[in-house]
Amino acid sequence: MKITKPRLALICGILCISIFPILVKLRLTPGLISAFYRMTFAISLLLPYVLITKSFKLPKTKFLILAALCGVLFASDVAVWNIAIQDSSATQASLLTNLSPLWVGIGSYFFLKTKPATNFWIGTAVALFGMITLVGFSFFINLSFDNAFLLAVLSGILYSIYLLVSKKVLSEVDVLSFMTISLLASSIYLGIICYFLDEPFTGFSNTGWFVLLIQAVICQLCAWLCLSYATQNMRATRVSLSLLSQAVLTSILAWLFIEEKITLQMIFGGIILLCGIRITFYDKTITLKNLFSKN
Numbered sequence: 001m002k003i004t005k006p007r008l009a010l011i012c013g014i015l016c017i018s019i020f021p022i023l024v025k026l027r028l029t030p031g032l033i034s035a036f037y038r039m040t041f042a043i044s045l046l047l048p049y050v051l052i053t054k055s056f057k058l059p060k061t062k063f064l065i066l067a068a069l070c071g072v073l074f075a076s077d078v079a080v081w082n083i084a085i086q087d088s089s090a091t092q093a094s095l096l097t098n099l100s101p102l103w104v105g106i107g108s109y110f111f112l113k114t115k116p117a118t119n120f121w122i123g124t125a126v127a128l129f130g131m132i133t134l135v136g137f138s139f140f141i142n143l144s145f146d147n148a149f150l151l152a153v154l155s156g157i158l159y160s161i162y163l164l165v166s167k168k169v170l171s172e173v174d175v176l177s178f179m180t181i182s183l184l185a186s187s188i189y190l191g192i193i194c195y196f197l198d199e200p201f202t203g204f205s206n207t208g209w210f211v212l213l214i215q216a217v218i219c220q221l222c223a224w225l226c227l228s229y230a231t232q233n234m235r236a237t238r239v240s241l242s243l244l245s246q247a248v249l250t251s252i253l254a255w256l257f258i259e260e261k262i263t264l265q266m267i268f269g270g271i272i273l274l275c276g277i278r279i280t281f282y283d284k285t286i287t288l289k290n291l292f293s294k295n
Contacts, residue, residue, distance in 0.1 A: 006233035010242055013226030018249035020219040022258060024085050028208035031082030033199045034215065036190040039075060041216030043183035050180050059173045059181075066169045067178050071185030073162040079190065081155040087147065107164045120238070120280050127244050127276025134251070134269030163236045170232040179228060183220075238280050244273055 024034065050056040059067065105120060169178055194201065204212070231239050248270040255261065 006230045009226040010230035010234065010239060013223045013230060014243060014246050015249065016218050016223035016226065017243075018246050019253060020215065021085065021250050022254055023211050023215055023219070024082055025254075025258065026211060027086060028211050029204055030199055031086050032079050032190070032194050032197065033201065034212065035075060035079040035082055036187070036194050036199075037212040038078065038215040038220050039071075039183055039186035039190055041213055042220040043180070043187050045217065046176075046180055046183060046221060050176050055174075055176050056180055057174060057177045059169075059177060063169050063172050064181060066165055067173060067181040068185040070162055070166045070169060070178070071182035072189050073158050073165065074182065075186035075190050077155050077158040077162060079193075080151045080158070084152040084155060087151070107160060117280075120235075123276045123279035125276070126279060127273050130269050130271070130273030130276055131244060132269070133272055134248070134266050136265065160240065163231065163240050166228065167231055167236040170228060175225060175228045175232060179221075179225060242277050242280075245277055248273060 024031070029037070058064065105124060166178070166182075173181075193199075227239065227243075251266055251270070
């Protein structure tokens with residue numbers, strides 16, 4: 001498999017977002033306000049750059065509205081995912097949020113011209129089996145259907161819709177212009193919600209502010225510039241499924257920095273998950289015939 005620019009961007013984006021769940025676990029700020037500052041700090045850094053370099057291009061009204069809608073969808077995804085993590089376990093929230101490839105595949109089948117290939121469905125099945133193995137079969141069976149559960153499922157659905165809509169927008173709008181519009185919409189939208197819900201905009205520790213800045217620069221700007229570029233040049237289904245590898249990287253980082261245990265079961269599940277992702281990048285359609293072919 002050749003490492004093309006879109007694939008390299010996808011890898012970099014996944015690396016950048018892998019630290020986000022760990023930062024959320026620190027609980028230095030409320031979930032909603034964390035999402036707000038992640039978007040606001042990011043647009044505060046990006047907007048001057050695109051204006052000074054004159055790299056912002058105002059798209060047609062249709063795509064301007066769709067780009068803003070992407071901002072609302074992504075902001076909603078991050079907000080409810082933050083709350084799901086803080087109100088339950090990161091494991092449950094991550095598992096349910098990472099069901100998004102299924103929603104993307106179904107959405108692509110009905111709404112996009114490019115239909116998911118056979119290898120996508122095979123890879124999805126293998127990757128999801130790896131994800132379940134990673135977190136434990138008993139945990140998956142005993143999931144409690146509380147508010148946190150519903151929020152985590154909602155997060156995955158919102159993210160899948162975001163990917164499908166952004167794929168359409170990025171076919172006509174460049175990445176920097178798309179990110180600028182999307183982040184601006186996200187910031188305004190979350191700011192209004194936080195204001196009416198009386199969320200605290202200040203009063204955080206220095207460490208809390210530093211973590212918010214890291215979320216904005218690394219987890220938002222760097223990650224989503226890379227992922228938007230990858231989405232622009234790759235299948236939305238492939239991008240969404242590849243993001244499942246974030247769970248593996250997050251587990252390793254959690255073990256290194258916050259002393260979470262990594263078991264052999266988690267390692268085995270991670271290997272299966274990555275194998276599932278690899279299947280989606282296999283060009284020839286996988287069938288029983290070519291699996292057992294001598295060629």
